[in-house]
Amino acid sequence: MKEELLKTFGAQFETPLIEEISTVGKLAEVPAGETIMDIGNYVRAIPLLLSGAIKVLREDDEGDELLLYYLEQGETCSVTMTCCMGQTKSEIRAITETEVLLVMVPVQKMEEWMAKYKGWRNYIFESYHNRLNELLLTVDNIAFKNMDQRLVEYLKKKSEVTKDNCIRNTHQQIAYDLHTSRVVVSRLLKRLEKLKKLELHRNHIQILEL
Known part of the structure; x- marks a missing residue:
């Protein structure tokens, strides 16, 4: 020790x-x-x-x-x-x-x-x-910030503390942490994927550029 x-x-x-x-x-x-x-x-x-x-x-x-x-x-x-x-x-x-x-x-x-x-x-x-x-x-x-800004900062911080660009939390788990609904999180993640900021996979989220 x-x-x-x-x-x-x-x-x-x-x-x-x-x-x-x-x-x-x-x-x-x-x-x-x-x-x-x-x-x-x-x-x-x-x-x-x-x-x-x-x-x-x-x-x-x-x-x-x-x-x-x-x-x-x-x-x-x-x-x-x-x-x-x-x-x-x-x-x-x-x-x-x-x-x-x-x-x-x-x-x-x-x-x-x-x-x-x-x-x-x-x-x-x-x-x-x-x-x-x-x-x-x-x-x-x-x-002062809307949910999409909060989600981006959440993903950045999680990637930083885990030292991993692969986020393995479910959409529901992210929603719990941000005190919002899974539907809102899923919609915002889809938007970020369209902007090529991340990739959504079955069991994880791959951060590309946030």
């Missing part, structure tokens, strides 16, 4: 902090498509992502989901940290987009390290800042 931590956080974290994380953290390898945190659950540990990507979703009263943002290598979820500090239930769902390697750190260590390590404090504040910016971007997209 220590080698992976140094590779990911060596430039940010002090050596004693790396040692402590190695001692108290639990290394977990999780396949794609697994729910690692769910709405209504209490958060007992903080995830530090060593590799892969996780998507974070919000759910409305009717059970429909909206993609908020992705977590990538070296990141953590500020919503998780807020739940930890307030000892409240999670209001988000986190699902592995790809196979991930992460370290789960006990919640009681968060405040202890805030006082003890400057590297940890800076990391936490930067995480809050980055997540806030991403949430504001999500709000802007919903408020």
Whole structure:
């Protein structure tokens, strides 16, 4: 575990902090498509992502989901940290987009390290800042952009985090993430195909130029 931590956080974290994380953290390898945190659950540990990507979703009263943002290598979820500090239930769902390697750190260590390590404090504040910016971007997209623009940005981001121009989600799964209908997604994908931006196949979408 220590080698992976140094590779990911060596430039940010002090050596004693790396040692402590190695001692108290639990290394977990999780396949794609697994729910690692769910709405209504209490958060007992903080995830530090060593590799892969996780998507974070919000759910409305009717059970429909909206993609908020992705977590990538070296990141953590500020919503998780807020739940930890307030000892409240999670209001988000986190699902592995790809196979991930992460370290789960006990919640009681968060405040202890805030006082003890400057590297940890800076990391936490930067995480809050980055997540806030991403949430504001999500709000802007919903408020000011039409669905075809949102779909293009969604496909670009998914390709970026998975490092693959082949999108294997179904039209219905994309619709869930964008909080719209499958019919709308299918129609917009057909339009993008006519513009030669992508190719639609039976089990995947091949991005050409977005």
